[in-house]
Amino acid sequence: MNFLNEVALHYPDAIQLAAGRPTEEFFDLADVHRYLRLFCRYLADELGYSGERVRRTVLQYGRTKGIIHELVAENLRLDEGTEVDPESVVVTAGCQEAMFLVLRALRADERDVLLAVSPTYVGLTGAARLVDLPVRPVATGARGIDLDDLVAVVRRERAAGRRPRACYVMPDFANPSGLSMDLPTRRALLAVAEAEDLLLIEDNPYGLFHGDADRLPTLKALDTSRRVVYLGSFAKSVLPGARVGYAVADQRVRDACGGVGLLADQLSKIKSMLTVNTSPIAQAVVGGRLLASGCRLAGANARERELYARNLRRVLDGLAERFPSAADGVTWTAPTGGFFVVVTVPFPVDDDLLARSARDYGVLWTPMGHFYDDVTAVRALRLSFSTVSPDRIDTGLDRVAALINDRLGRPAVAVINRDRLADGAAGEP
Secondary structure, rough: HHHHHHHHHHHOOEEOOOOOOOOOOOOOOHHHHHHHHHHHEEEOOOOOOHHHHHHHHHHOOOOOOOOOHHHHHHHHHHHOOOOHHHEEEEEOOOOOOOOOHHHHHHHHOEEEEEEEEEOOOOHHHHHHHHHHOOEEEEEEEEEOOOOHHHHHHHHHHHOOOEEEEEEEEEEOOOOOOOOHHHHHHHHHHHHHHHHHOOEEEEEEEOOOOOOOOOOOOOHHHHHHOEEEEEEEEOOOOOOOOOEEEEOOOEEEOOOOOEEEEEHHHHHHHHHHOOOOOOOOHHHHHHHHHHOOOOOOHHHHOHHHHHHHHHHHHHHHHHHHOOOOOOOHEEEOOOOOOOEEEEOOOOOOOOHHHHHHHHHHHOOEEEHHHHHHOOOOOOOEEEOOOOOOOOOHHHHHHHHHHHHHHHHHHHHHHHHHHHHHHHHHHHHOO
């Protein structure tokens, strides 16, 4: 992440196909004040808080689990068809903190390991390193996870005396692969988790952005045995700058004193020693957004979903135009939603090639090697299309194609694309 930021700073005019940020097209500072006022009115009118209590709730240190937990639970009920006890919700400083809290709660001693579908989101592997929890890769397979490999990894780790505590999955438009699990795979994964006595950590930042396809139920919505710890984020659906996420941890677990309570309570204890509480002002803004939409964010993000779907179609069509023959050795994933497309090429992709791409071709992307542990010479790159206009997608794909064709020794094609690069560079916003 730091390397990508550094490259972007050094080449600010390069087209940004690396960052997985939400679009800024619909940001409005006036909304922040409107949402804050709306939440304060909710506290006063709906919950009956006095003026003093409203001020204290929003401006003072607050409840460690959060002050919008009931609204989050209502949002899950309406948008996901998931019934959760609001007390099982822990509101966090971004989903990254939720991830850390869950891994820290699961890590008891050196025997514990975490499983994760590979390639894996770097924030997950980074959090695991911080809590000294080794990550064991599980193959992706054609449907988002290879269930046979999952069982094999679980049993191999147990045979070696280790304890697989959970498997991290992103069933909808995974970062970085863009792949999703179909409904039979989701049901089968839950059955495997039950049979192998394994928790699933479901991360769902992109589920609302399903393009032209129908939405599928989350694992948590299908879960009848409390096998799923659900991680949510408002970064993509409300505001990334608010830095508000959450964990739903409704599992019953024993504490250090032998008592039984919610896993959410253990997460809260850890959070109290880490960040104390999530900014009440930031929560109030998110809470106001939830109230403004009747706690239904799916419909409230219709504009964003259409923008991402349009950009995804532009990327897929553009790749097909630039690499029409399978003999090129250039292939790509074809997700139905989310933010990412992965392009596989017949040569290694690394940070040096990215630096060259930024310097000589004016385009940024993400080397896929960063999403694998202890693997070198990964022959793939990730394109993110969430923050760019269709015209800049076209220009960016021209530049990516020029880089790839140059690398494959195709100077004639590269000259054509370099001409377009030169024409498009001047005066671009």
